[in-house]
Amino acid sequence: xxxxxxxxxxxxxxxxxxxxxxxxxxxxxxxxxxxxxxxxxxxxxxxxxxxxxxxxxxxxxxxxxxxxxxxxxxxxxxxxxxxxxxxxxxxxxxxxxxxxxxxxxxxxxxxxxxxxxxxxxxxxxxxxxxxxxxxxxxxxxxxxxxxxxxxxxxxxxxxxxxxxxxxxxxxxxxxxxxxxxxxxxxxxxxxxxxxxxxxxxxxxxxxxxxxxxxxxxxxxxxxxxxxxxxxxxxxxxxxxxxxxxxxxxxxxxxxxxxxxxxxxxxxxxxxxxxxxxxxxxxxxxxxxxxxxxxxxxxxxxxxxxxxxxxxxxxxxxxxxxxxxxxxxxxx
Ligand code: PAP
Numbered sequence: 001x002x003x004x005x006x007x008x009x010x011x012x013x014x015x016x017x018x019x020x021x022x023x024x025x026x027x028x029x030x031x032x033x034x035x036x037x038x039x040x041x042x043x044x045x046x047x048x049x050x051x052x053x054x055x056x057x058x059x060x061x062x063x064x065x066x067x068x069x070x071x072x073x074x075x076x077x078x079x080x081x082x083x084x085x086x087x088x089x090x091x092x093x094x095x096x097x098x099x100x101x102x103x104x105x106x107x108x109x110x111x112x113x114x115x116x117x118x119x120x121x122x123x124x125x126x127x128x129x130x131x132x133x134x135x136x137x138x139x140x141x142x143x144x145x146x147x148x149x150x151x152x153x154x155x156x157x158x159x160x161x162x163x164x165x166x167x168x169x170x171x172x173x174x175x176x177x178x179x180x181x182x183x184x185x186x187x188x189x190x191x192x193x194x195x196x197x198x199x200x201x202x203x204x205x206x207x208x209x210x211x212x213x214x215x216x217x218x219x220x221x222x223x224x225x226x227x228x229x230x231x232x233x234x235x236x237x238x239x240x241x242x243x244x245x246x247x248x249x250x251x252x253x254x255x256x257x258x259x260x261x262x263x264x265x266x267x268x269x270x271x272x273x274x275x276x277x278x279x280x281x282x283x284x285x286x287x288x289x290x291x292x293x294x295x296x297x298x299x300x301x302x303x304x305x306x307x308x309x310x311x312x313x314x315x316x317x318x319x320x321x322x323x324x325x326x327x328x329x330x331x
Contacts, residue, residue: 050113268296
């Protein structure tokens with residue numbers, strides 16, 4: 001079979017994973033590369049290898065914080081906010097030496113799937129051993145490592161309206177394809193795949209509903225955010241996240257404006273302008289950090305969707321989310 005490729009190019013995977021891939025349904029994702037269906041969700045080989053490896057080797061601790069998102073739903077942002085909240089008293093978070101100014105949040109809060117992947121590109125070197133440890137992942141709820149589900153570690157989850165999420169993913173992969181001189185598939189074809197649920201970690205609605213239901217069943221373990229809500233009132237959500245993580249802001253911190261400082265530090269404009277995010281690369285897979293900052297808007301989809309696409313997507317979302325009480329702000 002053709003050699004497995006990852007987002008950033010030629011990562012090989014182990015013989016065990018190669019053999020597993022041969023047995024799995026295969027399709028392609030928006031940049032034309034292969035994805036495989038495993039336990040109902042679609043994965044690039046490198047992420048599938050990471051999933052299997054993290055399930056074997058990752059042991060969650062009660063004090064861990066796991067930042068989980070459906071991809072392109074604000075991962076980079078939520079990681080930065082979580083890191084800033086958790087470490088606000090340990091590091092000079094607001095100084096010129098702040099780790100958030102010199103390191104992209106994906107490197108500060110490593111992806112579990114990369115950190116525990118056999119091809120980890122030395123990610124594990126950057127895993128903090130200080131408690132609480134913070135990890136990120138896009139793994140669907142049903143496939144999470146058992147120790148995450150069974151320990152008292154906490155999960156903060158964020159999703160995004162599927163219209164903007166799809167555009168963000170499509171534009172991201174178009175940029176990567178351009179960088180790698182690969183011909184991406186057309187916008188229409190990508191939309192078709194999206195509607196069939198064939199995209200990394202998809203179907204997106206199953207991912208979102210998995211965490212939505214789990215958060216309703218266990219609200220002390222899973223805090224469920226939507227990108228649009230956090231955008232609308234970031235301070236409120238920063239406060240809520242700190243309460244959830246067991247490190248609430250004191251009255252003194254509130255009166256000193258610490259919440260607003262965190263909101264400003266992690267704002268789209270501020271993060272996009274940081275030198276590390278303009279010129280640096282993500283240690284996990286070598287992608288340019290700048291790829292993670294595009295527009296950071298709610299409602300950007302209106303510039304791309306045709307009326308028939310909007311109609312189809314609306315119908316699909318109505319069907320998939322019906323009965324769940326889950327709604328999304330579209331603009
Ligand atoms: P990932 O899942 O690959 O890690 P993720 O960070 O979730 O990516 O998605 C990137 C999106 O978040 C981009 O959205 P856009 O394409 O619609 O613009 C990016 O601009 C947006 N984003 C990144 N940082 C922030 C931030 N600090 N505030 C708000 N949005 C942000």
